[in-house]
Amino acid sequence: xxxxxxxxxxxxxxxxxxxxxxxxxxxxxxxxxxxxxxxxxxxxxxxxxxxxxxxxxxxxxxxxxxxxxxxxxxxxxxxxxxxxxxxxxxxxxxxxxxxxxx
Numbered sequence: 184x185x186x187x188x189x190x191x192x193x194x195x196x197x198x199x200x201x202x203x204x205x206x207x208x209x210x211x212x213x214x215x216x217x218x219x220x221x222x223x224x225x226x227x228x229x230x231x232x233x234x235x236x237x238x239x240x241x242x243x244x245x246x247x248x249x250x251x252x253x254x255x256x257x258x259x260x261x262x263x264x265x266x267x268x269x270x271x272x273x274x275x276x277x278x279x280x281x282x283x284x285x
Contacts, residue, residue, distance in 0.1 A: 186241065189220075189248050193260035194227060203227040206255050210244050213237070218244045222251070 189210035196203050206224045213219050218238045225231025238244040 189245065191248070191252055192263055193255050194263050195255075195258065195260045196227075197259075204260075205231065206260055208248060208251060210241075210248055220244045220247055 190208070192205065192207045194203070194205050203226060204224065205227050206222070208220060208222050210218055210220050218241055220236045220238065222234045222236075223231050236244070236247060238247075
């Protein structure tokens with residue numbers, strides 16, 4: 184069982200390179216008692232790609248989670264305040280200049 188929530192949502196934007204990427208991860212238990220680290224990444228506004236890793240031990244899942252977090256921070260990804268209900272949706276929502284969500 185996961186002793187604390189592990190969730191991450193980071194973005195990397197560079198207008199000069201037309202780059203707007205997101206990377207999201209979470210560790211959650213499966214119905215069969217294993218832990219699953221789910222990774223999602225892609226261009227902001229797209230569904231992106233998904234990859235799942237299954238673990239028997241929480242320590243192994245957390246170790247991979249922290250390694251991937253370090254790699255993304257080293258490449259320039261920054262944490263964004265996001266509700267994780269948005270993380271679970273097929274595409275991240277964005278606020279328009281009028282404050283409404285698209």
